[in-house]
Amino acid sequence: MSETAADKGVRPPIVAIVGHIDHGKSTLLDYIRKTNVVEAEAGGITQHLSAYEAVHKNTTGEHRITFLDTPGHEAFKAMRSRGLEVADVAILVVSAEDGVKPQTVETLKLIADTKIPYIVALTKIDKPDANVEKAKMSLLEHGVYLEGLGGNIPYVAISSKTGAGVPELLDLILLAAELEGISGDPAAPPKGVVLDAYADSKRGTTATLLVKNGTLESGQFVVAGDAWAPVRIMENFLGKSIQLALPGSPARVVGFSALPAAGRSFMVVHSKKEAEAQALANAPKKAGRPMPAALDATEAQSEEPTPHLVLPIVIKTDVAGMGDAVMHELRKLPQSEQLEIHLALQGVGPISENDVKLVGGGKTPGLIIGFNVKADAAVREAAERHGVVIGMFDVIYKLGEWLGKEFEARRPKVRTEERTAAAKVLKYFSGGKGKVVLGGRVEEGTLALGEEVYFFRRDLNLGSGTITNLQAQKKEVKRVEAGAEFGAQIKTSVEPAPGDKFEAHAIVFK
Numbered sequence: 001m002s003e004t005a006a007d008k009g010v011r012p013p014i015v016a017i018v019g020h021i022d023h024g025k026s027t028l029l030d031y032i033r034k035t036n037v038v039e040a041e042a043g044g045i046t047q048h049l050s051a052y053e054a055v056h057k058n059t060t061g062e063h064r065i066t067f068l069d070t071p072g073h074e075a076f077k078a079m080r081s082r083g084l085e086v087a088d089v090a091i092l093v094v095s096a097e098d099g100v101k102p103q104t105v106e107t108l109k110l111i112a113d114t115k116i117p118y119i120v121a122l123t124k125i126d127k128p129d130a131n132v133e134k135a136k137m138s139l140l141e142h143g144v145y146l147e148g149l150g151g152n153i154p155y156v157a158i159s160s161k162t163g164a165g166v167p168e169l170l171d172l173i174l175l176a177a178e179l180e181g182i183s184g185d186p187a188a189p190p191k192g193v194v195l196d197a198y199a200d201s202k203r204g205t206t207a208t209l210l211v212k213n214g215t216l217e218s219g220q221f222v223v224a225g226d227a228w229a230p231v232r233i234m235e236n237f238l239g240k241s242i243q244l245a246l247p248g249s250p251a252r253v254v255g256f257s258a259l260p261a262a263g264r265s266f267m268v269v270h271s272k273k274e275a276e277a278q279a280l281a282n283a284p285k286k287a288g289r290p291m292p293a294a295l296d297a298t299e300a301q302s303e304e305p306t307p308h309l310v311l312p313i314v315i316k317t318d319v320a321g322m323g324d325a326v327m328h329e330l331r332k333l334p335q336s337e338q339l340e341i342h343l344a345l346q347g348v349g350p351i352s353e354n355d356v357k358l359v360g361g362g363k364t365p366g367l368i369i370g371f372n373v374k375a376d377a378a379v380r381e382a383a384e385r386h387g388v389v390i391g392m393f394d395v396i397y398k399l400g401e402w403l404g405k406e407f408e409a410r411r412p413k414v415r416t417e418e419r420t421a422a423a424k425v426l427k428y429f430s431g432g433k434g435k436v437v438l439g440g441r442v443e444e445g446t447l448a449l450g451e452e453v454y455f456f457r458r459d460l461n462l463g464s465g466t467i468t469n470l471q472a473q474k475k476e477v478k479r480v481e482a483g484a485e486f487g488a489q490i491k492t493s494v495e496p497a498p499g500d501k502f503e504a505h506a507i508v509f510k
Contacts, residue, residue, distance in 0.1 A: 011054065011184030012064040012248035013177035014210065016084050018111070019093035020101035024123035027160040028093065029067055032170070051195055051210055051250030053239050056170040063174055066210070066248050068195070077365050082263045082321070084110050086193050086210055089176045090118035092144075093167070096130035096157065099138030099469035107140065114213050117176045120146060120155035121169055132157050184247025190214030190268040194260045195250065198319040199349035203233070205256040209245075209266060216245040220268045222253055226258035226283035228275035229253050231268075262321040311410055312344040312359040312366035316351050316373050323348075326369055329400045332406055341407075342366075351375035351390065353382045360386025367391065367406060369399065417452070421445035421504040425496045426485065435468070438496060441485045448479040451504040455494045462500070465492025 017025045032054045052067045068087060084090055090111050111118050122135050136146055136155075145151020154172050158165030191214055197207040198258060207224065216222070220231045233254035236242050245251035257279065260266070269275050315326050323346045330341065344358050344366065351370050356379060359366030365387035368375075372394055375383075383390050389406065393399045400412070427439040449470045455462040469489035470482050480486045496502070 011213075011246070012066045012133055013088045013173055013180075013182050013184065014066045014086060014212075014248060015044070015089050015091055015173055016082065016087035017091045018066045018091060018107045020095070020098070020103040020107075022095075024095060024160055025093045028091075028121065028123060028158070028166070031160045031163055032067070032164060034184070047268055051208060053249065056167075056174070058167070058171060058174075063170075064248070065170065065173055066250060068210075084091050084114045084116065084197070085263070086195070086212070087114075087116060088180060088182050089173055089378065090114075090116055091173070092118050092120050093123055093229040094120060094135055094139065096122045096132050096135045097124050097127050099135040100142050105142060108144065117180060118153070119169065119176060120144065120153060120228045121165075122155060123160060125157045125164065126159040126161050171203050184213050186215045186246055188214040188403055190216045190220070192216070192266055194262055194266055196262045196319045196321045197256070197260050199259060200254075201350065203254050205229075205259055206252060206254045207256055207260050209251050209253055211245045211247055211249050213247050213252060214268070215247070216251055216253075216268065218243045220270060221272060222256075222266050222268055223275050223278045223282070224256075224264045224266040226279045227256045227258040227260040228279045229256040230272065230275075259320055262319075263344050274287040309364055309410065310340045310342050311343045311364060311407075314344050314351075314355045314359050314366070314368045315346045316355060316368065316370050317348055318372035320348055322371050325396055326371055326399065329396065329403060332400065349373065351379050353379055355379075356382040356386055357387050360388040364410070365389070369393070369403075371396075371399070401479060417505040419445070419503055420451060420506045421447040421482075423447055423486075423502055423504070425456050425498055425502065427498055428496060429487075431495055434493060435489060435491050436465075436491050436494070436496060437487070439485065439487050440502075442480050442482050444482055445504070446479050447486065447488075447504050448506070449477075449508050453490060453492075453502045453504050455492070455496050455500055455502045457497070462496070463492060463494040465490040 012019070013020060017029060019025055029052060033052055054065050054067060056063045056065055079448055092107060092111065096101065120133055120139065124130055125132060136149060144153055146153050146155045154176075156165045156169045156172060158169055161167070169222070190211060192196040192209050195208040195210050197205065199205050205227075207227075207229070209222065216231060216234070218231050218234060222229050222231060231253055232243055234245065235252040235254075236245075237250050237252075237327070239252075242251065267278070269278060313330070314323070315323055317323050317326065327343075327346070345355065350373050351368055355368055359368060360383070368383070368388060368390045370390060370392045370445055373392075375392065380390065382388075391399070391402050393402070421442055422444040423442050424459045425438050425440050429437040429439065447470070449467055451467055452464060452468060454464050467488055468491050470477055470480065471487040472484055477486075
């Protein structure tokens with residue numbers, strides 16, 4: 001932003017690009033910024049909340065716009081919500097091929113909650129299956145009344161491949177910002193929000209900040225909650241060193257005393273002493289030792305079943321906000337009375353030997369989930385010694401698949417009986433010495449060798465036994481299907497009579 005623009009109180013509008021996964025949010029930004037975000041993201045989907053600046057030239061001059069690229073996968077609802085809360089304008093991206101999808105509906109609700117203006121971008125119009133009119137009708141069905149269709153929601157059809165419609169979209173953003181009266185005062189005390197934070201073993205704890213007002217300058221001290229940092233190393237979104245960040249600009253600050261929470265507001269003071277005092281004042285008051293964090297679904301049970309197994313889990317991610325997405329995947333898993341999930345730690349940075357010890361010291365070795373982080377050879381050796389399984393991921397949907405398999409493998413199996421067949425005694429041949437020989441007919445299910453049976457005479461339970469021999473058509477068999485007659489030797493003290501019924505049960509572990 002130029003100093004002239006800054007003096008006038010103009011600041012770049014902050015724009016959140018939101019919508020369903022794979023509807024073209026990142027490729028739209030890619031075209032606008034002339035860089036490639038998609039290839040840098042694992043699996044071709046955005047998994048971090050990132051901030052970028054772009055310059056749009058039109059007939060009135062050069063205009064800066066700050067974009068927030070938010071993930072579209074369902075697991076990243078918290079990140080989308082944070083992006084919309086700090087934005088001035090939202091761009092709802094809807095594919096002209098697919099129309100409204102589940103995350104589109106969820107995003108519309110988030111936009112409504114934040115009450116910010118939004119513009120619909122109908123993407124992928126260059127695709128063979130694109131149908132702009134059908135996509136507009138799908139929006140209408142979900143209460144989005146576009147301009148020209150009985151409403152006042154502006155829209156533009158675009159192609160991120162050819163650039164068609166993109167200049168018009170940028171003009172609409174500037175118009176929406178002008179109508180909202182967005183402004184900033186570079187001379188005001190700097191304030192803003194923490195977009196995300198991560199721990200870097202070489203550089204130190206780092207946070208991406210978005211300056212909403214004022215000017216963040218080198219030599220100041222940033223305080224976000226109980227974390228603070230001297231503004232010595234400050235970079236723009238391209239990673240280039242900068243001395244100041246004007247209103248509406250994203251900035252990366254290195255050297256925080258602790259990991260600031262994503263979404264936390266920040267303020268600026270002018271000395272280390274003030275920063276430490278303010279951070280201490282913001283620290284949560286501790287009343288005794290905190291209880292271990294457990295999953296919500298476990299805590300919310302009205303009855304208190306005694307689980308057969310408690311499985312401890314450590315979550316380590318590269319940035320703070322990513323932990324929300326991992327927790328979302330955990331909560332999606334079906335809860336079981338036989339398996340209680342205990343969150344031992346949710347943190348940022350590489351997996352350490354202490355993480356392994358945290359989940360490897362109990363009766364049941366736990367799991368460590370690593371997302372975009374590393375675990376060195378010593379950590380892996382420690383995990384193997386303690387029986388701890390480490391799962392490393394860079395794509396969120398792969399994590400969900402892995403968790404489902406790991407949980408099922410660890411869930412204690414419960415011994416249960418299942419009814420497999422019902423039969424009728426047609427003839428009693430012989431008995432004695434704890435066994436009987438009889439003939440019968442299977443009326444339901446499949447009768448199998450080795451199964452336990454229960455005899456009934458009308459409603460009276462006569463007792464039980466075990467099938468030790470089974471014949472059909474004078475041949476020994478292992479099973480007899482419904483409708484077939486059979487002969488059986490059963491180990492039992494019961495003396496059945498023609499007309500009695502019996503049920504067969506198999507022991508299964510579930």
